[in-house]
Amino acid sequence: MLEFQKNLYSFLLLISPRLSKKPHFTSSSSLSETTSLCLVIVSMNSSGLIFEKFLKFLTIKDIDSDEIQVPKKILGRYGDRLPERFFFNFRNGYELPVKFTKDTGIIKGMQTLYQDFDLTAGEMLLFEYNGMTDLNVYVIGKDKREIDYPHLVHSTQKRVPRVVSMKNGGIRFINFVTDQDPLADEFEPPLSFEISCPLVPAYQSFVFSNGKEFEARYDAQRRRFRGLSAFCRDVGIDDFSGFNLLLFQYELYGNVTISAFDDAFVEVMFVGGPLSVGSISTNPSIHGSFSITVQPFHMSKYCYGVDISNEFYHQSVKWKKKDYIKVYSAEKAWNLQVRHRKNPRLYRTTIHDGWIEFRDDLGLEVGDVCVFESATGSYDRFSVRVVKKEN
Structure with a gap:
């Protein structure tokens, strides 16, 4: 089933346009020119417990349904923390009211989102618990990069949409792990990411789910990041072949947060913390x-x-x-x-x-x-x- 999903994803990439027709992310350089006409930009910060993010790969069947299923791992560990009714919060200020059934792990109320955002099969929803009651939701497009969000809010909201900016929350993209590319050290971001971020600093920092940080580099000529191998050595793995995909959250000034997902599209939280002693010779002080x-x-x-x-x-x-x-x-x-x-x-x-x-x-x-x-x-x-x- 997993191989089928990856093949389907690759097929959808071929038939879909490389760039979104929606407005692009606002860059930091153009931000000053637009702030006088819009709301102050805020990011979707969270507080409280951090639990594993999870991804939902949208199929044609999902788009026709009003329901989605919470992964069993998430439901078993954190189902009691979610109330019967809560909101999906998006970066553009859109808030979708949904209903959650703990016994089944089913969330209802999706159709409005699919219609308002004009979502189609092949796109992905990334869910992140905000630490309190709601879920922050991000949309990954068919080009493997976070979409350019529509400038709208839910019909029940009486507010102006937010401007989505690289300056506040960065931009996300994914890379699937394959036999040909197990992501041992280098990776190439999607072309759409490079168009959105034409000036990527050479010096980077990779931060993983346990808070450990490693120096990394971006080679502009080869259009590739490198530096994953330091983390692999630290946790005692050769590469990321034991995972399904990696999610990258790139922010200005060269900070990249990296999350690894299993075959169920649930994040794997690496144990330890920023000061944990790993297997490499230079450990944090x-x-x-x-x-x-x-x-x-x-x-x-x-x-x-x-x-x-x-x-x-x-x-x-x-x-x-x-x-x-x-x-x-x-x-x-x-x-x-x-x-x-x-x-x-x-x-x-x-x-x-x-x-x-x-x-x-x-x-x-x-x-x-x-x-x-x-x-x-x-x-x-x-x-x-x-x-x-x-x-």
Whole structure:
């Protein structure tokens, strides 16, 4: 079945146009010319538990249906976290109300999306839990690159669509793993990606699902990225032949986040964290850190902020006024929203959204100390260890 899907995908590439007819992503250079006519651009940041992303390959049967099926792996691990009714959120501001049945894992309400976005068989939907209740959804086109989203919102929304920009959220594309190209070190992005991003920096950073970062390069003459082999050596594999495909999220200034998917189109989360000891000779060293001692008011049902001591100003000053950090512990990871005031006389940094899920998932108790440590070169990815209170 998997081979059939790959063959079908290849066939659809041949018969589909290379470029979308919809408006292109707004580049950073043209952004300043359009901001006076549109809303402030925002990205779909998430907070709370990070769970595996999953992809839905759309078939003709799917397009004619109002339902999609949540993968069994996702349903078994996280089905209880999804409410009966929630939203699919898209980068252009479009919000699709859907109904979820936990017993069957079926989500209903898809037809409106297919019609509004003019989706067809061969395209893919990428689902990402936002850490709270909803799912962020991205559309991968037949050219293997994230589509140029239509400038519209759902009929029930009374707002202006967002402008989708490379500056906020980057752009995604996929590469299938094949026997001919097991993605051992190099890969070539889709032609449509290169048209959207004509100036790719030579120096790149590859970040994987466990938060580990590796230096990489982009060869403009050969139109190829290289650097996957460092991660492969670190986790003890020769290449990515044991996976179905890789998803790349390219952002400006040379940051590429890479996710590997299995044959069920579910992301494989690599264990460990940014400071995990791998099999290569040069392992990350601690660059920055901060700690939090759990207080009684941190355990309340509604916690409106957990202060980070000004003792760790050297770490928190690197964050924006409202920012997000990723925290890794063993096989779990969380997005935490951080906020601070930069007025020196009133300087205060707090963790906001995501703390309650983080606290509950780790089973924290009053008196426990959470130690957050980042690797050299990273300011927003941390390994966390918990020092339990002595009885």
